[in-house]
Amino acid sequence: MILLLLIVAVAALLLVTGFEMFLVLGVPALLIKQIFYGTLPDPVVVQKVVGGINHSTLLAIPFFILAAELMGEGQIARRLTGLVQSLLGHRKGGVGYTIIGGSMAFGSVSGSAPATVAAMGRLVFPEMRKVGFSEKFSLGLIASSAETALLIPPSITFIIYGWMTGTSVARLFVAGLAAGLVLGLVFAVLVAIEARRSGVSAGERIGWAGRLAAIRHAGWALGMPVIILGGIYSGFFTPTEAAAVSVVYAIFVEAVVFRELSLGKLFRVTERAAVSTAIIFILLALGGLLSYFITLAQVPNHILGFLSAVDAGPVVFLLVVNVAFLIAGMFIDPNSALLILVPPLYPVATALGVDPVHFGMIVTLNISVGMITPPFGLDLFVASSTLGRPVMTIISGIWPFVLANLVALAIITYVPPISTFLPDLVFG
Numbered sequence: 001m002i003l004l005l006l007i008v009a010v011a012a013l014l015l016v017t018g019f020e021m022f023l024v025l026g027v028p029a030l031l032i033k034q035i036f037y038g039t040l041p042d043p044v045v046v047q048k049v050v051g052g053i054n055h056s057t058l059l060a061i062p063f064f065i066l067a068a069e070l071m072g073e074g075q076i077a078r079r080l081t082g083l084v085q086s087l088l089g090h091r092k093g094g095v096g097y098t099i100i101g102g103s104m105a106f107g108s109v110s111g112s113a114p115a116t117v118a119a120m121g122r123l124v125f126p127e128m129r130k131v132g133f134s135e136k137f138s139l140g141l142i143a144s145s146a147e148t149a150l151l152i153p154p155s156i157t158f159i160i161y162g163w164m165t166g167t168s169v170a171r172l173f174v175a176g177l178a179a180g181l182v183l184g185l186v187f188a189v190l191v192a193i194e195a196r197r198s199g200v201s202a203g204e205r206i207g208w209a210g211r212l213a214a215i216r217h218a219g220w221a222l223g224m225p226v227i228i229l230g231g232i233y234s235g236f237f238t239p240t241e242a243a244a245v246s247v248v249y250a251i252f253v254e255a256v257v258f259r260e261l262s263l264g265k266l267f268r269v270t271e272r273a274a275v276s277t278a279i280i281f282i283l284l285a286l287g288g289l290l291s292y293f294i295t296l297a298q299v300p301n302h303i304l305g306f307l308s309a310v311d312a313g314p315v316v317f318l319l320v321v322n323v324a325f326l327i328a329g330m331f332i333d334p335n336s337a338l339l340i341l342v343p344p345l346y347p348v349a350t351a352l353g354v355d356p357v358h359f360g361m362i363v364t365l366n367i368s369v370g371m372i373t374p375p376f377g378l379d380l381f382v383a384s385s386t387l388g389r390p391v392m393t394i395i396s397g398i399w400p401f402v403l404a405n406l407v408a409l410a411i412i413t414y415v416p417p418i419s420t421f422l423p424d425l426v427f428g
Contacts, residue, residue, distance in 0.1 A: 006032065007290070011340070021336045026286040032293045048292045049285045056240055057163050061156055061280060063243030066273040067250045068115040071106070071224070073269055074254035074261055077119040079221040080105040086206045086214035093195025095127050100145045100184050100191070107149025107180070108225040113371050114382045116146035121386040132200040135389075136397030143383040143394060144401035145187060147368035150334075151180035154228055154239060154246075157364045160284070160338055164291070165346050167356040169239045170232055171423040178418050179361045183368070186408045190400055220253045233426060280335055287339025294343045304348050314352045318413050321345055322366060329370015333378060337367060354416075361412050361419040369405045372398050 010028040019027075033040060071077050081102040088097040099120055106116045121142045128138040150157045153173030162169035194200070206214070215222075228246050231237035237245065254261035261269075307317060324345070328337040342363060349359045371379040374395045384391045412418060 006035075007294070007340075021333060022282050022286055024332070025283060025290055025336060025339060029286060029290040029293055032297075036297070037293070045289065048289045053281055053285050053288065055163055057159060057169060058281070058284070060154070060159050060169075060240040060243035062273065062277040063240075063247050064154055064156055064159075065276050065280075066270060067224075067243070067246040069269045069273045070247070070250040070254055070261065070266075072115050072119045073265060074250075075258040076221040076224060076250065076253060077106050078123060079218040081120065081123050083214045083218040083222070086211050093131075093133075093191045093200050095124060095131050096133065096141055096191035096195065096200075097188060099124050099128070099141055100148070100187050103145035104148045104152050104180060104184055105225070107146075107152040108154075108229065113146040113149045113368070113379055116149040117143055117379050117382045118386045120146065121383055125387055132198055133194065134198065134397075136393065137194050137198075137400075138397075139383060139387065139389060139394045140397035140399075140401050141187070141191065142387075143372050143377075143379045143398060144405070145184075146379055147371055147405070148180045148184055150364055150368045150371070151176045151183060151361075153177065153232070154243065155364065156280075157334060157338070157367055158360065159239065160335060161342065161360050161363060163284075164338065164342050165356060165360070167360055168423075168427075171357050171427055172360050173229075173232060173239065174423045174426050175357045175361055175419045176364070178422050179365060179412055182411055182418060183365065183405070183408045186404045187401065190404050220257050223253070224249060283333075283335050283339060287336070290339065291343035299344045301347075303344060304351055307348070307352075314354055315414070317348065317352055318354070318362065321349070321362065322409060322413060325363065325366030326369060326373070329366065329377070330373045330375065332370075334367040334370055337370060338363070355420050357423055358416045358419040362409070365405070365409050365412055369402065369409065372405075373402060374398070 007028045010031060011024050014024045014027060030045075033045060081098065084101040084105055085094075085098045088094050088101055091097060102124065103116050103120055106119055107113075125138055125142060128141070129135065133141075149155070153176045155173070155176055158172040158176060159169055161167065162172055224246060227249055228237075228242045231242050231245065232239055251261065251266070255266070312320075321341075324341060325337060328341060332340075346356075346359065350356060371377050374380065377398075380391055380394050380398070383389070383394050
């Protein structure tokens with residue numbers, strides 16, 4: 001436990017003094033090595049850093065990031081959103097439902113919450129204000145709905161969690177469908193309440209002829225989730241292979257079919273994706289080293305022993321997990337929260353009988369909440385940059401959605417079949 005306290009203390013000190021996250025992860029790991037494992041050869045440290053990310057599953061991350069960037073720059077996101085609008089826009093508050101459904105649709109081809117915020121914000125924010133939603137509610141809904149991108153497959157968070165714990169990424173993807181729908185339904189209830197309270201006008205009803213036209217218009221865009229999810233669930237693709245196919249498909253559709261992607265734009269998009277990928281993999285490498293020392297020091301056994309001593313079962317443990325992730329999400333980015341908290345907590349969860357897929361849903365939903373919780377929720381700043389609104393304005397509108405997240409989190413946490421039913425049905 002001394003080692004765990006040292007990790008927390010050093011990481012917290014580096015965090016509050018403004019150090020970058022790779023140092024917040026790396027410095028405690030190297031400090032532990034010098035103090036507790038000084039006889040450990042330096043090549044072993046290098047091996048853990050390099051070998052930790054030498055895993056084929058992680059190849060899916062750069063591909064999905066690049067695919068998300070391509071779709072955000074082109075027509076795929078717009079056409080998917082237009083299709084959802086044609087189906088839901090005629091209802092009272094239909095634009096709000098469109099944001100939720102559009103975020104799920106865009107998430108199903110990108111796996112990135114920040115990319116979803118940027119894409120959806122530009123498309124629907126003016127329309128929300130036009131039909132009568134307040135600015136604060138509109139900003140809060142746009143930032144929050146993007147969380148579904150972390151739950152609706154393909155999800156980069158699921159890929160990282162699966163790599164860290166050895167859990168099947170395909171099973172996580174299937175379970176994420178149910179968890180994402182629960183979160184989306186909770187948000188939809190908020191939209192319905194706000195639409196009735198504010199007297200929001202309903203959109204124009206589109207007949208079936210118009211809806212069929214919207215489906216045809218979005219045909220190539222719909223091909224992306226069909227290829228990714230259909231290929232994975234049918235067993236034709238692994239998640240990594242599906243990620244590579246998604247990039248090829250996005251380039252073909254945007255460049256050849258829609259003619260939105262020039263060579264210069266492709267270079268710029270690829271450069272942004274490369275920078276994002278490099279940041280994630282540096283964190284993964286150093287997080288893997290920290291995880292190695294946590295395991296070496298048997299920190300999970302100490303936690304399990306403490307829980308046994310105070311007679312705390314799975315219910316209390318999962319409550320503690322939720323609180324820990326919620327606090328971490330306020331101050332550090334999602335990937336760092338995963339890398340710091342999953343290694344000591346996952347073995348305890350499995351020892352208490354918590355299903356690995358169920359635990360993955362709990363962790364990922366917590367990560368999603370962290371994307372919108374002040375003071376450092378990433379999606380708050382993406383929304384601010386995309387829409388040109390002050391961060392404090394967005395924060396003032398986010399609180400109803402934080403509460404809605406907590407409701408969804410309680411449901412997912414304490415109703416395990418929501419997370420396990422579909423994977424068991426699909427894979428047995």
